Amino acid sequence: xxxxxxxxxxxxxxxxxxxxxxxxxxxxxxxxxxxxxxxxxxxxxxxxxxxxxxxxxxxxxxxxxxxxxxxxxxxxxxxxxxxxxxxxxxxxxxxxxxxxxxxxxxxxxxxxxxxxxxxxxxxxxxxxxxxxxxxxxxxxxxxxxxxxxxxxxxxxxxxxxxxxxxxxxxxxxxxxxxxxxxxxxxxxxxxxxxxxxxxxxxxxxxxxxxxxxxxxxxxxxxxxxxxxxxxxxxxxxxxxxxxxxxxxxxxxxxxxxxxxxxxxxxxxxxxxxxxxxxxxxx
Amino acid sequence: xxxxxxxxxxxxxxxxxxxxxxxxxxxxxxxxxxxxxxxxxxxxxxxxxxxxxxxxxxxxxxxxxxxxxxxxxxxxxxxxxxxxxxxxxxxxxxxxxxxxxxxxxxxxxxxxxxxxxxxxxxxxxxxxxxxxxxxxxxxxxxxxxxxxxxxxxxxxxxxxxxxxxxxxxxxxxxxxxxxxxxxxxxxxxxxxxxxxxxxxxxxxxxxxxxxxxxxxxxxxxxxxxxxxxxxxxxxxxxxxxxxxxxxxxxxxxxxxxxxxxxxxxxxxxxxxxxxxxxxxxxxxxxxxxxxxxxxxx
Numbered sequence: 179x180x181x182x183x184x185x186x187x188x189x190x191x192x193x194x195x196x197x198x199x200x201x202x203x204x205x206x207x208x209x210x211x212x213x214x215x216x217x218x219x220x221x222x223x224x225x226x227x228x229x230x231x232x233x234x235x236x237x238x239x240x241x242x243x244x245x246x247x248x249x250x251x252x253x254x255x256x257x258x259x260x261x262x263x264x265x266x267x268x269x270x271x272x273x274x275x276x277x278x279x280x281x282x283x284x285x286x287x288x289x290x291x292x293x294x295x296x297x298x299x300x301x302x303x304x305x306x307x308x309x310x311x312x313x314x315x316x317x318x319x320x321x322x323x324x325x326x327x328x329x330x331x332x333x334x335x336x337x338x339x340x341x342x343x344x345x346x347x348x349x350x351x352x353x354x355x356x357x358x359x360x361x362x363x364x365x366x367x368x369x370x371x372x373x374x375x376x377x378x379x380x381x382x383x384x385x386x387x388x389x390x391x392x393x394x395x396x397x398x399x400x401x402x403x404x405x406x407x408x409x410x411x412x413x414x415x416x417x418x419x420x421x422x423x424x425x426x427x428x429x430x431x432x433x434x435x436x437x438x439x440x441x442x443x444x445x446x447x448x449x450x451x452x453x454x455x456x457x458x459x460x
Numbered sequence: 461x462x463x464x465x466x467x468x469x470x471x472x473x474x475x476x477x478x479x480x481x482x483x484x485x486x487x488x489x490x491x492x493x494x495x496x497x498x499x500x501x502x503x504x505x506x507x508x509x510x511x512x513x514x515x516x517x518x519x520x521x522x523x524x525x526x527x528x529x530x531x532x533x534x535x536x537x538x539x540x541x542x543x544x545x546x547x548x549x550x551x552x553x554x555x556x557x558x559x560x561x562x563x564x565x566x567x568x569x570x571x572x573x574x575x576x577x578x579x580x581x582x583x584x585x586x587x588x589x590x591x592x593x594x595x596x597x598x599x600x601x602x603x604x605x606x607x608x609x610x611x612x613x614x615x616x617x618x619x620x621x622x623x624x625x626x627x628x629x630x631x632x633x634x635x636x637x638x639x640x641x642x643x644x645x646x647x648x649x650x651x652x653x654x655x656x657x658x659x660x661x662x663x664x665x666x667x668x669x670x671x672x673x674x675x676x677x678x679x680x681x682x683x684x685x686x687x688x689x690x691x692x693x694x695x696x697x698x699x700x701x702x703x704x705x706x707x708x709x710x711x712x713x714x715x716x717x718x719x720x721x722x723x724x725x726x727x728x729x730x731x732x733x734x735x736x737x738x739x740x741x742x743x744x745x746x747x748x749x750x751x752x753x754x755x756x757x
Contacts, residue, residue, distance in 0.1 A: 193649035200544035269472035289480035297676020360465035388572025448570030
């Protein structure tokens with residue numbers, strides 16, 4: 179083996195070692211993150227059991243308590259956001275896929291891209307100005323609006339992509355039945371694409387569930403009770419954000435329990451999406 | 461003939477358009493006051509002097525630099541790991557491992573940012589503190605929360621997304637060329653060098669998109685950057701980014717004349733930066749994809 183061959187082999191091994199190490203450290207960081215959430219969060223889940231979802235958090239530095247009010251707030255805000263997101267995002271997605279050249283479709287596509295790329299804290303600032311100031315206080319409804327805006331582009335884009343993926347021959351068959359266009363689209367193409375729409379809804383829900391920044395100034399920080407739609411509320415992600423920064427041991431443990439819950443829910447949704455539609459760009 | 465479908469769908473699309481216009485419009489209107497008083501000086505001075513009685517000074521230089529540095533570091537980390545993952549998966553990894561890696565990346569991409577933030581605060585920051593690295597800086601962070609910590613955790617959070625782009629671009633490299641390279645006896649790193657040269661533009665696109673995402677990241681940064689109004693000179697110092705200033709100050713900003721408007725102005729600048737970066741990235745990605753499709757045809 180001459181010198182040139184040897185140096186090639188050595189270089190190849192070195193590159194292999196470098197890229198393997200980089201990949202491994204990324205996966206190790208991911209694994210460490212999830213393991214820490216399990217190690218820190220699971221004992222709290224086991225210790226509190228059902229009480230965790232029913233009770234409010236304990237006093238600072240005192241007994242553990244639970245995540246009840248924040249769970250209710252999350253459930254309320256995320257469901258409202260997802261429902262409204264589907265109600266707006268799905269029709270907008272259908273429009274963009276059926277009339278891609280109309281001015282409204284093109285404007286909507288632009289808007290969709292803008293909102294999708296928007297730093298999500300900005301959504302919070304806008305909703306703060308439009309809703310929180312006039313209402314005089316943060317509220318579950320303002321939080322839901324913020325989350326809806328962050329979820330919207332994902333729902334609309336996924337709807338558009340999935341409809342655009344229907345083979346042309348199916349489309350031709352649907353239109354050749356002589357139905358008016360709205361019937362052909364809404365009664366044949368859209369139901370045919372039920373999986374795509376369901377995927378869009380799940381992706382939107384996942385987005386709404388995971389976001390913290392948009393609700394930071396809109397949902398309030400009421401961790402101890404749920405007061406109603408037009409009153410301050412909280413989400414699991416907000417609870418983590420605030421409790422993690424306190425020095426109280428019991429609140430930090432609650433934050434870890436919430437981290438574990440959120441991670442499990444998000445992954446559950448992500449893998450449901452994968453099951454429905456295969457590999458989807460998150 | 462009246463198109464019933466179009467009329468039925470139009471309101472939803474209109475809502476989408478109005479939402480985006482409203483958001484940008486609010487930032488403009490709400491930041492006017494700050495622009496009128498300070499002009500571009502707002503971005504060029506580093507004096508943070510809040511006052512409840514008169515208009516204070518809310519210079520955004522430190523957070524602006526903090527944002528740029530944190531996002532650059534995060535992008536550097538994300539892109540280099542992504543390239544490494546793409547090379548490893550395509551040139552070296554056995555078949556069974558490839559599926560596993562893509563599954564792990566998908567799972568990491570699904571995790572909410574607050575999960576990364578909590579991990580960054582409770583695990584990474586103490587690690588940085590114990591490592592002694594902050595001692596290298598004059599104003600090194602006593603808690604481990606620093607520019608570097610934020611950049612690292614944000615970088616790890618973005619990596620699954622940029623890795624997905626790098627993997628996709630790598631896979632789009634024409635298979636006949638790969639066969640040709642193998643038949644010449646090219647080793648893994650030689651194949652990788654040629655493929656990476658070919659998909660260079662897709663990688664640059666991924667970098668721009670990553671930067672756009674990193675600039676706007678709030679949750680992780682607010683928990684890990686250390687929240688200090690220093691002009692960042694050393695990576696292990698606590699600092700502020702535009703997002704962390706907003707997250708930590710906006711809640712009480714109404715008490716201080718001029719602060720709210722200054723924060724809105726900073727948000728507008730950040731929006732501009734992140735959307736320029738993202739649009740460049742998308743444009744490059746599209747050009748690269750259509751080029752790849754052309755070669756394959």
